[in-house]
Amino acid sequence: MTIEVKNLVKKFGSFAALDGVDLKVDNGELLALLGPSGSGKTTLLRIIAGLDWPDSGEVAFNGEDALAQGARERHVGFVFQHYALFRHMTVFENVAFGLRVQPRAIRKDEATIRARVKELLDLVQLDWLSDRYPSQLSGGQRQRIALARALAIEPRILLLDEPFGALDAKVRKELRRWLRSLHHEINVTSIFVTHDQEEALEVANRVVVMDKGRIEQIGSPDDVYETPATAFVHSFIGESIELPVHVESGVIRLGDRALRLAADGLAPGASRLFVRRHDMLVGPPGSGAFEGAVQHVRNFGPVQRAEVALSGGETIEIDAPRDRELRAGDRVGLEPRRYRIFAGA
Amino acid sequence: MTMQIADSVSLPAPDAKARAHAAAARDNLRTEPRAVRVVIIALAMIFLTVFVVLPLALVFAQAFSKGILAYFAALAEAEALSAIKLTLLVAAISVGLNLVFGLVAAWAIAKFEFRGKTFLITLIDLPFSVSPVISGLVFVLLFGAQGYFGSWLRDHDIQILFAVPGIALATTFVTFPFVARALIPLMQEQGTQEEEAAISLGASGLQTFFRVTLPNIKWGVLYGVLLCNARAMGEFGAVSVVSGHIRGDTNTMPLLVEILYNEYQFVAAFAIASLLAMLALITLIAKTVLENHLDEGHDASDH
Numbered sequence: 171m172t173i174e175v176k177n178l179v180k181k182f183g184s185f186a187a188l189d190g191v192d193l194k195v196d197n198g199e200l201l202a203l204l205g206p207s208g209s210g211k212t213t214l215l216r217i218i219a220g221l222d223w224p225d226s227g228e229v230a231f232n233g234e235d236a237l238a239q240g241a242r243e244r245h246v247g248f249v250f251q252h253y254a255l256f257r258h259m260t261v262f263e264n265v266a267f268g269l270r271v272q273p274r275a276i277r278k279d280e281a282t283i284r285a286r287v288k289e290l291l292d293l294v295q296l297d298w299l300s301d302r303y304p305s306q307l308s309g310g311q312r313q314r315i316a317l318a319r320a321l322a323i324e325p326r327i328l329l330l331d332e333p334f335g336a337l338d339a340k341v342r343k344e345l346r347r348w349l350r351s352l353h354h355e356i357n358v359t360s361i362f363v364t365h366d367q368e369e370a371l372e373v374a375n376r377v378v379v380m381d382k383g384r385i386e387q388i389g390s391p392d393d394v395y396e397t398p399a400t401a402f403v404h405s406f407i408g409e410s411i412e413l414p415v416h417v418e419s420g421v422i423r424l425g426d427r428a429l430r431l432a433a434d435g436l437a438p439g440a441s442r443l444f445v446r447r448h449d450m451l452v453g454p455p456g457s458g459a460f461e462g463a464v465q466h467v468r469n470f471g472p473v474q475r476a477e478v479a480l481s482g483g484e485t486i487e488i489d490a491p492r493d494r495e496l497r498a499g500d501r502v503g504l505e506p507r508r509y510r511i512f513a514g515a
Numbered sequence: 516m517t518m519q520i521a522d523s524v525s526l527p528a529p530d531a532k533a534r535a536h537a538a539a540a541r542d543n544l545r546t547e548p549r550a551v552r553v554v555i556i557a558l559a560m561i562f563l564t565v566f567v568v569l570p571l572a573l574v575f576a577q578a579f580s581k582g583i584l585a586y587f588a589a590l591a592e593a594e595a596l597s598a599i600k601l602t603l604l605v606a607a608i609s610v611g612l613n614l615v616f617g618l619v620a621a622w623a624i625a626k627f628e629f630r631g632k633t634f635l636i637t638l639i640d641l642p643f644s645v646s647p648v649i650s651g652l653v654f655v656l657l658f659g660a661q662g663y664f665g666s667w668l669r670d671h672d673i674q675i676l677f678a679v680p681g682i683a684l685a686t687t688f689v690t691f692p693f694v695a696r697a698l699i700p701l702m703q704e705q706g707t708q709e710e711e712a713a714i715s716l717g718a719s720g721l722q723t724f725f726r727v728t729l730p731n732i733k734w735g736v737l738y739g740v741l742l743c744n745a746r747a748m749g750e751f752g753a754v755s756v757v758s759g760h761i762r763g764d765t766n767t768m769p770l771l772v773e774i775l776y777n778e779y780q781f782v783a784a785f786a787i788a789s790l791l792a793m794l795a796l797i798t799l800i801a802k803t804v805l806e807n808h809l810d811e812g813h814d815a816s817d818h
Contacts, residue, residue, distance in 0.1 A: 248711075256727055257709070258730040267718070
């Protein structure tokens, strides 16, 4: 099932949750919607599911207008952030719900329903919990039951809202890997929402980065990390050093200091320069584009994180390998191995 | 937690957590001298005995003062039987109506955002803040002979005042808040996610209501119905205004108690009163049981 979203706009009062969103999702993809809270990612997911309606724009499944159908007709599996399991039903009945409410004409008989539920509980490896109530389960178990329940209706699309948001770090990592292999197994077009970049980059085939109701970048996990399309993406994904610079007649200036960096093709005016922390190479004074004095050093396993006061007055944090120990007070030259400059203050 | 909106004129909130906290606090703060504690507890006990237990006991004592046969004879009087029947009928009608409208109002308030919501919540409380006599007078003003619809009703030969419809209307008005008040906080706390999940799994509106919403609020519904029923059967003021006190016809139990008492028929008066007292006791017990169930429901929803 492919999903196509065109120019979607959704306002809550004067706040634009979605401000013109276009998106194409291919059949069988596992797509992440990544962004800070309030970026509109959950709203987009709910509109695709039919739980919310856009003010304008189009949503199509396999080229068919999905907005003409209610949530009930769309056959979309939705996994809620807080699971929304039916608290008065056993795990078994929760999973069976979607099969039991089918119109009589197509409803399966009891034996078939039981077999199907058993199969799904096996799939999420929780068949031994079928007689328990949701309140008796751990967060990770609830999450997997919610997924089994959504899969029971053989959804054409699977949507997951912050699927691991409410879980502790260890369970979250396990479930991530498990979700990826599950997706590989069932191969349903899936979209999940997350504010956790690590989660998005690790699980998804493609990542959609959103901010303020707009899509900032769509690309593979490598794309969005290695070649961020906007200043927002660069600062949101991975840890970046950000410096306010000025581009003027082929020269990049930080404060009143001209940097020895190529300025080809850059628009003149106030800009922002981004460097990954680990892309800032440390050398002797005078060896790089920047000069500075080490203020403070902490060791993090294989790297040392140094706070460096640049001669322009800015203080930055860099990650350097431990082959050459830095000390507070050292004067160093810094050369960005890779950097990006985005116009605008 | 259960009754966020409950305030000055509120229902008592079922709140086991608060009780548990209070118990813990009591253990930590036992610093008062023993004598002070004994005095305070004794005062509370004496007050409750004198003002609550004693009158209740007296009702039964008076009812049985001429023996058990006189008691049942008083209840078997045609007037008494008619009052009991009328009270049951009126309670059934008003509880039924308030169940439906209370559910609708609570649903609207808890699950949707709309303009005038705060106004609606305030309006629901109106019957609690208005004196029941005034509630009754409103219906006289509307349906009485000199009222707005009076002449039209007379022309069409419809009797509302001094008949069952009037009594049922006045009772329904006075008891409206109970079901809605019991459900609004409960439904607000539960949110709409389970309903959304049900719909996305293909359930219709009715299936969602009967399979998901109703089971989640059933204890709250019973709680509201219980209190609504107790008040409906015991309502005096509003009913007194609209009933007309026609003996054997439009007298409910509370009205009959007053009439019999004024006529010095003490055994009969207290016999009927004892039935109302028993209703109160049963309500109290049922309420305690329901509150435990409500608390369980809340605990289960704590993720």
